Amino acid sequence: MKLSPNPYNLIVPIKPGEKDALMAKLEIMQDDLYDNPLLPFRQIKSIHFARFVILHEAGDFPDQLVFSTNYDGMLDSHLKEILNCPEADIDQVLGHCKGYPDGSEGDKIRWLKDNAKLRAYFYRGTWGMSREHIISTERLRKIAEAKIDELTGQELSAQELRNAIAETVKKDSEFRTYPEYKVPNFNLWEILKLLVIAVVILVLLPFFLIVLLAHEIADDKREYDKKYSDNDRTREFVSREDKIVQNQLTHLVDIKPGWFRLMTLKFVLNGIAYLAKYWFNKGKLGSIPTIHYARWIIIDKGKRLLFFSNFDGSWESYLGDFVDKAAVGLTGVWSNTVEFPKTRGLVFRGARDEQRFKSWTRSKQHITHVWFSAYPDLTVTNIANNKALHEGLTHDLSQKEIEEWLLRY
């Protein structure tokens, strides 16, 4: 089974002197996400979420543009849709980047793939539903809800209600049956692989812990001590937040120097991506049900860690969930990056230092210059519920199942 949707990340240096011009273009896009003349997202049917971010020059790193999407289908057709959209003029944007070809579509696709970081550590809250599937089931739910309103007071039985809803919804031209999608599952091969890895970990663990402790004690002296993040920066972030049901986070931080931290980070991220694929593949990361898609990308030759997330609800609630429900995993990742709150044993303390962790996150947060959501009024749990509502109309249900299904409206 093909994984879906998938992450795409273009990361490319901006031509010297052209950053301001590029910023102006991004502003045009952000001001009118759906219909702007550069990339009118209304027309791009393969995109769930997308963002453009400018990473400003810092130390050895030049100004860079990041363009990231969560897309349906094959990468080539996704890129082709963006390049060929008659209402779009993406050349105007990408033309500010180093090496963007003037030539044929084939050249451009090659460039878009050559400059992409396809290795992202990725989490999906929703699996196997195309954008069209997500939007359509919401529309059908609204039709069903209106029908239920109409029937209120008629004292119908569960079976009669379902029949009436089915009759109305199935009349709609968008109604169709979607093929079954199965999320990846452990098989014998995966279990064997895990066993081998477990043995290797057990053997290496004592050595690892000794080296880790030495690093952690040294890091304590460099600990981030500023209690609050920079209010001016935070004000800029919040001015963009809480406009739709979802919010987003772009976060960029230097990885602690040295091979040990980089290796540890890669190991932890691989572990998380593995769990995200085989274990946390039912809409929740741990017990957090609000994350649509999230990814970590190691950039700049292993020097920096970039994090993108699309989530439901407020920043405060998202970060609170991190601390309350996922502190171990997140500390395991970010304790390998600079100025993170004091950590022990890779995963302890760290993010549990709640206010300091939140301040640290704000201090490493980065402006997202363009951010698009294809279904700005839907949460992860709404999407899953809509799917179940739709399946309740296409599958056979027992009396008890019908009763439970009706409670989902």
Next chain:
Amino acid sequence: MENIERENIQGMLLYGYKWLPVARYLFLSITDVDKARSWIKQVDWRYATSSPRDQCMNIAFTAQGLKALGVPVDEENGFSRAFIEGMDTEHRNRILGDFGANASTDWEWGNKQHDQLHLVLMVFTRDQAALDNWDAVQSATLAGAGLETCSDPIDSIRLPDGKEHFGFKDGISQPVIRGLGRQSSEDNYVNAGEFILGYENDYGKEPHSPRIQKGEMDFGKNGSYMVFRQLEQHVPLFWNTVCDHFGGKNEGREKGIELAAKMVGRWLNGNPLTEAPDKKIKSGDMNRFSFFLDDPNGTQCPLGSHIRRSNPRDSLSSNSKSSSLRSATDAANKHRILRRGRPYGKPVDEGMAIDQILDKIDGDQESRGLNFICFNTDIDRQFEFVQQTWSNNIKFHNLYNDVDPIMGVQNGGRDEAGHYQMAPTQFEVQASPVRKRYQDVPPFVKVRGGSYFFLPGRQALEYLSKSPD
């Protein structure tokens, strides 16, 4: 267990002075700093070790007020961003629902234009005569104390049986501070540091707290951030709305009351809907119940009801395992607030009997509501979170498009002038076999004013009474 320094904490934080039923809140501006300092010095401020019989005073300051007294209110000195910036900012208007009818530009006090608001003086007395007596003596004193009234004072009262103006028993669910000796169920205890600066919070950390003079002076210790919002309640609109769904307040009285109870999540007498759906008063603790185990689908107490949103307890648990229930409760407890509000204005019926209220609402024009006051040490994580992530969140508890039916506000986007408008809200009552929706629920509550304050502990209050050099 940490020792809680009651003798250094202003009394209303710990006790609320319930036995002093009359209160007045005076909004004052400092016009003469030296005089104000010596006034602060000579007033007999009441701390949580005494139980004044007749009257007492507590005091809290805005960021402007502290600045006027020479305190460097900024992030370097550890003040919270919310307190520094105040309640009325573009972003906070958006998340707190202060637009449309609640627009801060229409507030009678506390908005950002009203920057002369420096402090609120809170007077609690045994009865109205004692308040009049206090007024006769003190108003002259205040004038000589370098203080000036900057907006009309608001009085508060207590209604019979601890009710609020709609007629429901209020103030039932309060967190209990660990270590103060009060008994409660285990999942209702919260660490002192959630409400009082200088103590461990529920993460086992001391909350960020202001320290001034290069960190030498612990300005926050035994203090708290105080949220004050004056909320007007439209009692006739509320009861007419719920009864009109069933043919008006005579014919549809009983069903109207039932719908109102569904909105609140409790019956008029305070019984939770999860416990006593048949209105029979059951003795025992009105606070001891489980949303998840007793009513996972909201068919008794609607998922979007006021009490489920204000404190979801274990409601957001993913399953019925005790570890999951526990962790849901622990997570919800990270957002508790200590409520110290009181009603204001003349009630529709002095006895607060529901039949009397319904009979008397026709043509009623009286202004009344709740002076909502709460304490917390992290305004973002506590008060603002409750307001944004629970009350005003249309997606709360996997719902699609509901807000708190009593006080929630839904954002309807910007109008032509660029101002956010309220959207019509709906209220869904879960039921078997299928839910019922009530559309176009009007706003029953209107914000008339509000501000963030800092309630100083004794040490900070003594500091404020002296010249900084």
